[in-house]
Amino acid sequence: xxxxxxxxxxxxxxxxxxxxxxxxxxxxxxxxxxxxxxxxxxxxxxxxxxxxxxxxxxxxxxxxxxxxxxxxxxxxxxxxxxxxxxxxxxxxxxxxxxxxxxxxxxxxxxxxxxxxxxxxxxxxxxxxxxxxxxxxxxxxxxxxxxxxxxxxxxxxxxxxxxxxxxxxxxxxxxxxxxxxxxxxxxxxxxxxxxxxxxxxxxxxxxxxxxxxxxxx
Numbered sequence: 479x480x481x482x483x484x485x486x487x488x489x490x491x492x493x494x495x496x497x498x499x500x501x502x503x504x505x506x507x508x509x510x511x512x513x514x515x516x517x518x519x520x521x522x523x524x525x526x527x528x529x530x531x532x533x534x535x536x537x538x539x540x541x542x543x544x545x546x547x548x549x550x551x552x553x554x555x556x557x558x559x560x561x562x563x564x565x566x567x568x569x570x571x572x573x574x575x576x577x578x579x580x581x582x583x584x585x586x587x588x589x590x591x592x593x594x595x596x597x598x599x600x601x602x603x604x605x606x607x608x609x610x611x612x613x614x615x616x617x618x619x620x621x622x623x624x625x626x627x628x629x630x631x632x633x634x635x636x637x638x639x640x641x642x643x644x645x646x647x648x649x650x651x652x653x654x655x656x657x658x659x660x661x662x663x664x665x666x667x668x669x670x671x672x673x674x675x676x677x678x679x680x681x682x683x684x685x686x687x688x689x690x691x692x693x694x
Contacts, residue, residue: 484527515539549576579603644686
């Protein structure tokens, strides 16, 4: 599958470097570039990208607001944030806006490519060092309080499925690991989303981090 990708960054030099990297990948096609959120939203309608690689610091609108608007207009387009910001506030706001990935600009090219491919496959990509930092922060909360809140009516099996889903595993991968059928995994996933009142994989990942279900 070829990933149709739109580059959004207000620095032409950054876009040029990203283009060189991504055009060398057989499974990635650059369908447009934008330096502002307005340009990106205009291209969204004409280029119909599978994914947008977006800087958070855009001159006319924050990448968080832009991501939210992208998902409102074209829900099937995945958004991966590429940013200098590595703090908790930006990370969670991008997830809440519907982003499927969050990669620091200092990351190695391989990490960026992993994020792009994971998001294209319908998964959520968490940059390792950032994910560990956030998980450790949440794990430092009072253990008894956290344990009381962590279950939320989930069975032990549902918690296992939730953890694997949050780590980016597909239904078939979870089925193989837990030695159950993909249909059973899908049923567990539906029950998890219903019990927790979640509506997207991004919300599921955020929940798993907050509850300390994803291990550092």
